[in-house]
Amino acid sequence: MTETFNRFYSDASHLMKKSAIREILKLTQRPDMISFAGGLPSPDSFPIEDLKKITSEMMDEEGKEALQYGTTEGDLRLRTLLAERHRKDGLNLSPASIMITTGSQQALDLCGKIFINRGDVVLCGLPSYLGGLNAFSNYGAKLKGIPLDDQGMRPDLLEKTIVSLKNDGSIIKFIYIIPDFQNPTGVTLPLSRRLEIIRIAERHDLIIVEDSPYRDVRFEGTPEPMMSSLETHGRVLTLNTFSKILAPGFRLAWVTGHPEIIDKLVTSKQAADLCTPPFVQRIVARYIEKGLLDVNLKKTVDLYRNRRDYMLRCFREYMPDGIKWTEPSGGLFLFVTLPPSMDAARLLEKAIQKKVAFVCGSVFYCNNEGHNTMRINFSFTGEKDTCEGVRRLAEAIREEMASA
Amino acid sequence: MTETFNRFYSDASHLMKKSAIREILKLTQRPDMISFAGGLPSPDSFPIEDLKKITSEMMDEEGKEALQYGTTEGDLRLRTLLAERHRKDGLNLSPASIMITTGSQQALDLCGKIFINRGDVVLCGLPSYLGGLNAFSNYGAKLKGIPLDDQGMRPDLLEKTIVSLKNDGSIIKFIYIIPDFQNPTGVTLPLSRRLEIIRIAERHDLIIVEDSPYRDVRFEGTPEPMMSSLETHGRVLTLNTFSKILAPGFRLAWVTGHPEIIDKLVTSKQAADLCTPPFVQRIVARYIEKGLLDVNLKKTVDLYRNRRDYMLRCFREYMPDGIKWTEPSGGLFLFVTLPPSMDAARLLEKAIQKKVAFVCGSVFYCNNEGHNTMRINFSFTGEKDTCEGVRRLAEAIREEMASA
Numbered sequence: 001m002t003e004t005f006n007r008f009y010s011d012a013s014h015l016m017k018k019s020a021i022r023e024i025l026k027l028t029q030r031p032d033m034i035s036f037a038g039g040l041p042s043p044d045s046f047p048i049e050d051l052k053k054i055t056s057e058m059m060d061e062e063g064k065e066a067l068q069y070g071t072t073e074g075d076l077r078l079r080t081l082l083a084e085r086h087r088k089d090g091l092n093l094s095p096a097s098i099m100i101t102t103g104s105q106q107a108l109d110l111c112g113k114i115f116i117n118r119g120d121v122v123l124c125g126l127p128s129y130l131g132g133l134n135a136f137s138n139y140g141a142k143l144k145g146i147p148l149d150d151q152g153m154r155p156d157l158l159e160k161t162i163v164s165l166k167n168d169g170s171i172i173k174f175i176y177i178i179p180d181f182q183n184p185t186g187v188t189l190p191l192s193r194r195l196e197i198i199r200i201a202e203r204h205d206l207i208i209v210e211d212s213p214y215r216d217v218r219f220e221g222t223p224e225p226m227m228s229s230l231e232t233h234g235r236v237l238t239l240n241t242f243s244k245i246l247a248p249g250f251r252l253a254w255v256t257g258h259p260e261i262i263d264k265l266v267t268s269k270q271a272a273d274l275c276t277p278p279f280v281q282r283i284v285a286r287y288i289e290k291g292l293l294d295v296n297l298k299k300t301v302d303l304y305r306n307r308r309d310y311m312l313r314c315f316r317e318y319m320p321d322g323i324k325w326t327e328p329s330g331g332l333f334l335f336v337t338l339p340p341s342m343d344a345a346r347l348l349e350k351a352i353q354k355k356v357a358f359v360c361g362s363v364f365y366c367n368n369e370g371h372n373t374m375r376i377n378f379s380f381t382g383e384k385d386t387c388e389g390v391r392r393l394a395e396a397i398r399e400e401m402a403s404a
Numbered sequence: 405m406t407e408t409f410n411r412f413y414s415d416a417s418h419l420m421k422k423s424a425i426r427e428i429l430k431l432t433q434r435p436d437m438i439s440f441a442g443g444l445p446s447p448d449s450f451p452i453e454d455l456k457k458i459t460s461e462m463m464d465e466e467g468k469e470a471l472q473y474g475t476t477e478g479d480l481r482l483r484t485l486l487a488e489r490h491r492k493d494g495l496n497l498s499p500a501s502i503m504i505t506t507g508s509q510q511a512l513d514l515c516g517k518i519f520i521n522r523g524d525v526v527l528c529g530l531p532s533y534l535g536g537l538n539a540f541s542n543y544g545a546k547l548k549g550i551p552l553d554d555q556g557m558r559p560d561l562l563e564k565t566i567v568s569l570k571n572d573g574s575i576i577k578f579i580y581i582i583p584d585f586q587n588p589t590g591v592t593l594p595l596s597r598r599l600e601i602i603r604i605a606e607r608h609d610l611i612i613v614e615d616s617p618y619r620d621v622r623f624e625g626t627p628e629p630m631m632s633s634l635e636t637h638g639r640v641l642t643l644n645t646f647s648k649i650l651a652p653g654f655r656l657a658w659v660t661g662h663p664e665i666i667d668k669l670v671t672s673k674q675a676a677d678l679c680t681p682p683f684v685q686r687i688v689a690r691y692i693e694k695g696l697l698d699v700n701l702k703k704t705v706d707l708y709r710n711r712r713d714y715m716l717r718c719f720r721e722y723m724p725d726g727i728k729w730t731e732p733s734g735g736l737f738l739f740v741t742l743p744p745s746m747d748a749a750r751l752l753e754k755a756i757q758k759k760v761a762f763v764c765g766s767v768f769y770c771n772n773e774g775h776n777t778m779r780i781n782f783s784f785t786g787e788k789d790t791c792e793g794v795r796r797l798a799e800a801i802r803e804e805m806a807s808a
Contacts, residue, residue: 004638004662004664005611005638005662005664005665005668007609008519008577008578008611009518009519009668010517010518010519010520010521010524010543011521012517012518012521013517013518013519013668013671013672016518016668016671016672016675017671018671018674019674019675025473026475038473040472040473041472043468043469043471043472046467046468046471046472048463048467048468048471051463051467051471052459052460052463052464052467055456055459055460055463056456056459056460059452059455059456059459060456063450063452063455063456064447064450064452065447065653066653067447067450067452067455067651067652067653067654068444068445068447068450068651068652068653069429069442069444069647069652069653070653071430102506102655102677102680102681103677103678103679105675105676105677105678106676106677108675109675109676109677113414113416113417113542114413114414114416114417114420115412115413115414115417116414117414117415117416120414131674131675131678134674134675135675138517138672138675139414173412174412205411207409207412234408234409243473247471247472247683248471248472248473249469249470249471249472249473249474249681249682249683250471250681250683251506251677251678251679251680251681252681258408258409260408260409261409264409264413264417264420267417267420267421267422268417268420268542270422270423270535270538271420271423271509271512271513271535271538271539271542272509272510272513272676273506273507273509273510273513273655273677274507274509274535274655275507275655276655277506277653277654277655277656277681277684278653279651279653279654279684280681280683280684
C-alpha cells in the first residue's frame with residue numbers, strides 16, 4: 001500500500017514496528033499448521049464453567065456497578081485481594097501500591113510513557129520479551145542489551161555497561177528484567193544475582209522494572225524472592241498478570257510499586273483508557289475470593305509440567321546432534337540454539353512449508369544477534385501435535401544441515 | 405507527597421494532568437451527594453438480564469476463544485457487524501476500515517501517539533471534551549480552541565485561525581470535533597457546517613478526528629450525516645463507543661477510517677495493550693447479532709429524553725433570572741452559563757457543601773476561559789435526586805449572587 005498519509009504521522013510512529021510475533025500468529029492460524037510460536041496458554045486451562053457461574057452471580061449482585069465506569073486505579077476489592085495474595089511473596093502492600101492495567105502490555109507502555117525521553121537508555125536482557133522492547137522503543141528509548149547466561153542477566157556485564165554508558169553521557173532510566181522463567185530463554189535469576197542487581201540499581205540510581213508473568217507457573221523447586229520484596233525504597237516496579245495464571249482474554253493485569261510511581265501511572269492511564277473494564281475486574285475478584293484461582297492454577301501447572309516433559313521427550317527423540325535447548329522449571333518456553341552456521345529465519349521458511357511454526361530468537365535481541373536461536377512454546381499444543389510438530393521441525397533442521 | 409522519584413520521569417509525564425472530572429467523581433461518591441458531574445449513563449439503561457444470558461451462551465459455545473488472546477485489530481465478527489450497522493449512516497465499510505479499541509479514550513490516545521510531535525497544533529472546540537484534550541496534550545500538542553456558537557464550531561473562525569497559525573509557521577495536524585450533541589455544550593453541527601469544515605480540512609490538508617459518542621442518543625429530529633460519510637478520501641477518522649449506547653463497564657469502542665491509518669493505529673495498539681478483551685468483544689457481538697442493541701438503545705433514548713425534559717422543567721422552576729442553559733436534542737448534558745461576574749469554581753465549593761456536584765465548564769476550555777459556565781449531566785440521576793439537586797444548586801447560585 002502506498003503511504004498516502006505519511007505526512008501526518010508523528011516521528012514516534014515511525015519507530016513503531018509490527019510485532020514479529022503477532023504477525024507470525026496470523027500465519028499460524030492456517031489449517032494444519034502446528035504452532036509453537038505464540039505464548040498462548042492452553043485453552044484446557046481455562047475454567048470456563050466456573051467463570052460462567054461466577055459471571056452470572058456477579059451480574060445478579062453487582063451488575064449495575066460492573067457495567068458502569070470504574071476508577072482508573074482499579075476496583076478496590078480486587079486490589080485488596082491482590083495485596084493479600086502478595087503476602088505469600090513477602091510483600092506487605094496497601095491498595096495504593098497497586099494499579100490494575102489492561103494487560104501487562106499496558107503497564108509496559110505506561111512505563112515507557114512516564115519514564116522515557118527520546119534517547120534515554122533502557123537496559124534489558126539479551127534476549128528479552130519483544131513486547132517490552134517495542135513498548136519502550138516506541139517512546140524513543142535506546143535499548144542496551146545485557147547478555148544472559150543460564151542464570152539470567154549477568155550483573156558483572158550490567159555494571160560494566162552502565163559505567164561505560166554513563167561515561168558516554170547517556171541517561172539511563174531503568175533496568176527491564178524478567179527474573180522468573182525469562183521470556184524467551186526460560187532461565188531464572190538466583191537470589192544472589194537479584195541482590196547484586198538491586199545493589200547496582202541503587203549504586204547507579206536506576207529504577208528496576210520487574211516483569212513477572214510466569215512466576216506462579218513453576219513446575220518444581222522453590223521460588224526465589226521477588227525483586228520487589230528484596231528492596232524497600234520503592235525502586236522496583238513489578239508487573240503481574242492474569243494472562244498466564246487464568247486467561248489472557250480478560251486482558252487483566254496489575255502493577256505493584258511505590259505509591260508515588262503508581263500515582264503517576266494512574267495519571268497516565270487516565271488518558272490511555274480511563275479504566276480497565278470493571279466488568280472483568282469484578283468477575284476475577286469474585287473468582288479469587290472463592291479461592292478458585294489457586295485451585296485452577298495448580299491444575300494448569302500440572303498440565304504445563306506434563307507438556308514440558310513431553311516436549312523435552314520429543315526433542316530428545318527427534319532432534320539431531322548439535323542442537324541445544326533449555327530445560328526450564330517453569331514458564332511456557334524452551335529456547336533452542338542451532339549450530340552457529342544456521343539461520344533460524346531461513347529455517348522458519350522451510351518449517352512453515354512443513355506446517356510447523358516457531359518464533360526466531362533474533363526478534364528478542366535488541367542488537368539483532370541470536371540468528372541461530374528459536375523460541376518454542378510448549379503450553380499450547382497437545383501431545384499429538386507436539387510430537388508431530390517436533391518431528392517436522394527436526395526434519396526441517398536436518399534438511400538445512402544437509403544443504404549447508 | 406514529596407516527589408521522590410521526580411528525576412526519573414519523562415518530560416511528557418510533566419504535561420500530564422489528572423482529569424478534573426475524574427477527581428470530582430471521587431468527591432461525588434460521598435453519601436448524600438447528588439452528582440450532575442460525571443458523564444455517567446444510567447444503570448437503569450443496562451440490560452443486565454440479557455447480557456447475563458448471552459454471556460452464559462457465549463461461554464458455552466466459544467469460551468475457549470473468548471478467554472484466549474485475540475487479534476489487535478479486534479474480533480472479525482464484531483467488526484463485520486459494526487460495518488453492517490454503519491450502513492444506516494451511509495457508510496460502506498470493510499472490516500479493514502474498523503479497529504476495536506479499549507474505550508474511545510484509547511482511540512484518542514493512539515491518535516495522539518501516531519499523529520503528534522511535540523509542538524504540533526490540534527484544533528478543537530472551545531469548549532471541548534477534556535479527555536480528548538488531555539490525550540493530545542500528553543503528547544505535547546498545542547491546543548488551539550475554535551469558538552462554538554449554538555450551531556457548533558464556527559467555520560469562519562476555524563479557517564481564520566488556520567491561516568494565522570500557518571503564517572506563524574505552526575504545523576497543524578488535525579481538527580478534533582464532536583459534531584453530534586457536543587460535549588460539553590450539547591450543540592449539533594448542521595450539514596452546511598460539516599461540509600464547510602471538510603472543505604477547510606481539504607484546502608489546508610488536515611485530518612479530521614470526528615468523536616461521536618452521543619450520535620445515537622438522539623431524542624428528536626433527523627440525524628445530520630456523519631462527517632466521515634461526507635468525505636471520501638479518508639481524511640476523517642470517526643471514534644465510536646458502546647459506552648453511551650450499551651455500557652461503559654465493557655470499555656468497548658471502535659474507530660473507523662482509511663485502512664492505511666487504521667493499520668497505523670493497529671501497530672500502535674499492539675504496544676499499548678495487545679488487544680481489547682476478546683471476552684467482552686464476543687459478548688457484545690452476540691448481543692448485536694440478536695438485534696438487542698437497538699431495542700435497548702430505544703429504551704435508553706426514551707429514558708434520557710424523559711430525564712432531559714425533567715431536568716429542564718426543574719431548571720425552569722428553580723433557577724433565578726440571569727442563568728442560561730442549552731436545551732439539547734440528544735446526548736447527556738446541559739451546558740449552563742452563569743452571569744459573567746460569577747465564578748463556577750467558587751460556586752462548586754458552595755454546591756459541594758450543599759451536597760450537589762457539577763463540572764466547571766472551564767476545564768473544557770483549552771485557553772482557560774469559561775469561568776462562568778458549568779456542565780450538568782441529566783442521564784444519571786432519577787427524578788427525585790434531579791429535583792432536589794437542582795433546588796440545591798439554585799440555592800447555591802442565589803447565595804453567590806447575593807454575596808456578589
